[in-house]
Amino acid sequence: xxxxxxxxxxxxxxxxxxxxxxxxxxxxxxxxxxxxxxxxxxxxxxxxxxxxxxxxxxxxxxxxxxxxxxxxxxxxxxxxxxxxxxxxxxxxxxxxxxxxxxxxxxxxxxxxxxxxxxxxxxxxxxxxxxxxxxxxxxxxxxxxxxxxxxxxxxxxxxxxxxxxxxxxxxxxxxxxxxxxxxxxxxxxxxxxxxxxxxxxxxxxxxxxxxxxxxxxxxxxxxxxxxxxxxxxxxxxxxxxxxxxxxxxxxxxxxxxxxxxxxxxxxxxxxxxxxxxxxxxxxxxxxxxxxxxxxxxxxxxxxxxxxxxxxxxxxxxxxxxxxxxxxxxxxxxxxxxxxxxx
Ligand code: DAH
Numbered sequence: 001x002x003x004x005x006x007x008x009x010x011x012x013x014x015x016x017x018x019x020x021x022x023x024x025x026x027x028x029x030x031x032x033x034x035x036x037x038x039x040x041x042x043x044x045x046x047x048x049x050x051x052x053x054x055x056x057x058x059x060x061x062x063x064x065x066x067x068x069x070x071x072x073x074x075x076x077x078x079x080x081x082x083x084x085x086x087x088x089x090x091x092x093x094x095x096x097x098x099x100x101x102x103x104x105x106x107x108x109x110x111x112x113x114x115x116x117x118x119x120x121x122x123x124x125x126x127x128x129x130x131x132x133x134x135x136x137x138x139x140x141x142x143x144x145x146x147x148x149x150x151x152x153x154x155x156x157x158x159x160x161x162x163x164x165x166x167x168x169x170x171x172x173x174x175x176x177x178x179x180x181x182x183x184x185x186x187x188x189x190x191x192x193x194x195x196x197x198x199x200x201x202x203x204x205x206x207x208x209x210x211x212x213x214x215x216x217x218x219x220x221x222x223x224x225x226x227x228x229x230x231x232x233x234x235x236x237x238x239x240x241x242x243x244x245x246x247x248x249x250x251x252x253x254x255x256x257x258x259x260x261x262x263x264x265x266x267x268x269x270x271x272x273x274x275x276x277x278x279x280x281x282x283x284x285x286x287x288x289x290x291x292x293x294x295x296x297x298x299x300x301x302x303x304x305x306x307x308x309x310x311x312x313x314x315x316x317x318x319x320x321x322x323x324x325x326x327x328x329x330x331x332x333x334x335x336x337x338x339x340x341x
Contacts, residue, residue: 001042001049001057008038009064016071022079029072039065109341110208110330113318114191117210120234121189124227126212129188131174133195137164143176144251145291152250157197159205167195171211172251172311175290178213179298184305185216191314201326208314215290215300215307221254224287224308228258232284235317236263243281252288252309260284263320275320282320285312 012032019025032038043061046054107115118128131139137160146152156169174190190211199205214223225244232240240263244256262269262276269280276282287310295305315327322341324330329337 001045001053002060005039005042005057005060005064008032008042009067012038012068013071016068016075019075019079022076022083025072025075025079032068033065039068106339106341108330108338109318109322109324110314112341113314113321114208114210116235117231117312117314117317118189118191120231121210121212121227124230126187126189126214129174129178129190130192131168131171131177131190133168133193134161135166135168135173137166139176140166140168140170140173143294143297144172145293146250150250159195159197169196170194170311171209172309174211175213175251175294175309176298179215179294179300184300184302185214186307187214187216188212201328204315204327204331206331207327209311210314211309211311213290213307213309215295215305217302217304217306219289219306219308221289221308224289224310227308228285228287228310232260235321236260239263239266244287247286247288249286249288251291251294252286253291255286255288257283258285258287258310275323284317284320285310287311 012028015028015031016025019028030037034040039061043058046057046061049057118126122128140158141147141150141153158169159167161167171190171192171194174188174192178186178188178190190213192208193206194209195206196203197205212227214227225242229242232242239261241261243259243261245259247255247257249255259281262273262280262282264270264275265273265280269276269278271278273280287308290307290309295301295307315330318324318330319327
């Protein structure tokens with residue numbers, strides 16, 4: 001019987017040291033010390049042994065039980081330590097990992113272009129002035145030489161808010177505000193939203209303009225050209241040139257449409273150019289010498305007082321700069337579009 005006990009004991013010790021998990025260890029424990037375990041089974045046979053043998057076998061069995069319990073305890077400690085190690089490894093925080101960046105918004109391309117235009121012209125001495133988007137019919141039209149029956153009113157489909165009140169159709173509406181609120185010299189820029197009843201791939205019912213006005217003694221068309229050349233070079237690159245094409249705007253005389261040389265073709269127009277459609281030029285704004293009637297209405301009677309004005313669509317500039325194909329993308333608020341700028 002002693003030999004049997006020894007065989008069981010040796011076998012169990014091997015199994016204990018081979019147990020790879022706490023569950024496996026528990027199984028070993030039950031298989032030997034449990035009610036139906038191997039050791040218990042042997043001890044059940046103790047009754048059939050002679051009384052003189054019993055104490056010896058009992059002592060040997062207890063000895064094995066103690067050894068096995070000790071071995072179980074030791075193995076359990078080792079397995080628990082390994083499990084803790086594994087957990088610590090898997091839960092380890094790598095504090096050297098760069099943190100996840102907070103989501104950062106970007107400025108809208110229209111805001112960026114407006115700021116750029118203003119920043120360039122501010123260097124030439126223009127002050128920013130704003131005017132209301134809900135404007136009087138008088139300041140939007142009459143005061144810039146577009147009387148009620150003037151056909152030019154049809155050029156700008158107008159949202160009327162009520163009799164004599166409208167959503168301004170252009171930032172030229174601030175020209176008279178500027179001239180009436182200060183004496184000359186007047187040198188202002190007015191960025192802001194304007195509204196027209198119009199909507200397609202190149203027109204939006206709301207868009208943005210920047211208006212410029214410079215009134216002083218002896219201001220000449222060449223000054224206008226100088227200012228606009230500077231603006232074009234700063235916006236489109238050092239090689240950018242401008243050209244003025246005679247055109248009509250009621251508030252200026254003479255008036256011109258201003259083109260900038262295509263920044264893609266760079267002076268050598270290419271037939272298939274996506275930007276200028278092979279013409280070599282891009283229309284960017286309207287401008288001209290302030291109509292004498294406006295100066296008169298503003299009460300500027302000083303001899304030799306002249307001025308120039310210009311107005312441009314900011315979306316158009318932003319679309320050219322970024323090659324944006326459709327104006328409507330600007331107003332859809334799609335972050336996939338907006339975060340590119
Ligand atoms: N107000 C014009 C428009 O919205 C743009 C413009 C043209 C403004 C000529 C000017 C100018 O000041 O001189 O189409």
